[in-house]
Amino acid sequence: MSEIKIVSSAKELEALLNKFRNQQCSIGFVPTMGALHAGHLSLLTTALSQNDFAVISIFVNPTQFNSNEDLAKYPRTLESDLLLLSNKQNCILFLPEIAEVYPSNDCFVPMDFSRFDSIMEGKYRPGHFNGVVHVVHNFFKIIGECKAYFGMKDFQQLAIIKKMVPHYNFPIEIIACPTLREASGLAMSSRNARLNKKEQESALIIYETLLFVAGNKLIMNPPSLTIAAKEFFKSGDLELEYLEIVDEKTLETAEDWRTPKVCCIAAHCNNVRLIDNILL
Numbered sequence: 001m002s003e004i005k006i007v008s009s010a011k012e013l014e015a016l017l018n019k020f021r022n023q024q025c026s027i028g029f030v031p032t033m034g035a036l037h038a039g040h041l042s043l044l045t046t047a048l049s050q051n052d053f054a055v056i057s058i059f060v061n062p063t064q065f066n067s068n069e070d071l072a073k074y075p076r077t078l079e080s081d082l083l084l085l086s087n088k089q090n091c092i093l094f095l096p097e098i099a100e101v102y103p104s105n106d107c108f109v110p111m112d113f114s115r116f117d118s119i120m121e122g123k124y125r126p127g128h129f130n131g132v133v134h135v136v137h138n139f140f141k142i143i144g145e146c147k148a149y150f151g152m153k154d155f156q157q158l159a160i161i162k163k164m165v166p167h168y169n170f171p172i173e174i175i176a177c178p179t180l181r182e183a184s185g186l187a188m189s190s191r192n193a194r195l196n197k198k199e200q201e202s203a204l205i206i207y208e209t210l211l212f213v214a215g216n217k218l219i220m221n222p223p224s225l226t227i228a229a230k231e232f233f234k235s236g237d238l239e240l241e242y243l244e245i246v247d248e249k250t251l252e253t254a255e256d257w258r259t260p261k262v263c264c265i266a267a268h269c270n271n272v273r274l275i276d277n278i279l280l
């Protein structure tokens, strides 16, 4: 395929992907909510480099928003998204309507995330991960056997998706992709489109704080460093929602540095909610 093919019917996509699989072609899948930026495109580039074909979906998933206002304000830039994707080869854009993703015979049964859903994002966005798992479950049902690409920017989401694959027994391999940043260090995000220049500068305190944490790892234990990092964050003018240092695998609050850890931050820049993290 020399140009991107756009499909909006789940049945049509299933048929197309089965045809590819019958020809022994491998498939990469990159789910997104659109307002595409270089971070999304890096996932697609990796998917295309590791597979014969890639499917990128654009679907603003209503079930993962816990505020109607946030859902309404989520940037939708389909025209420029199409331009960014137009010359992609061996690529299918899945652009479904709600009824294609949530059919009347939807067989989704929610899973128990144990504490993964009650801390950090789960604590501040009740129901969010159930919505994420629901939409990813229904996409995985449509796409079938593939490698699926997710960004480490959404660290907790990635951890939950890694848990859901064996839970639902999907024939899918999850590939974690690094966070792409602006030259300033600000993590690329669709939500950055809602920040003016001054706000983008203020938002840098998030990455600066993550670097502060990484830079002080050798001289402080995680609890002391958490307190110091929260103080450091106050030198900026964003409103901190949470800053936590947790175990990379279990997401338990870190007490020592014996296993790999991650520092996760969520903060509000005016009314734009931003998240970022750094591996330690």
Ligand code: AMP
Pocket (backbone or CB within 6 Å): 031, 032, 033, 034, 038, 039, 040, 042, 043, 149, 150, 151, 152, 153, 154, 177, 178, 179, 180, 181, 187, 188, 189, 190
């Ligand atoms: P979203 O459209 O925000 O739902 O993101 C779709 C996918 O792109 C998710 O797997 C995100 O983790 C990933 N993603 C978002 N921002 C970035 C970034 N700056 N770098 C790499 N991946 C990203």
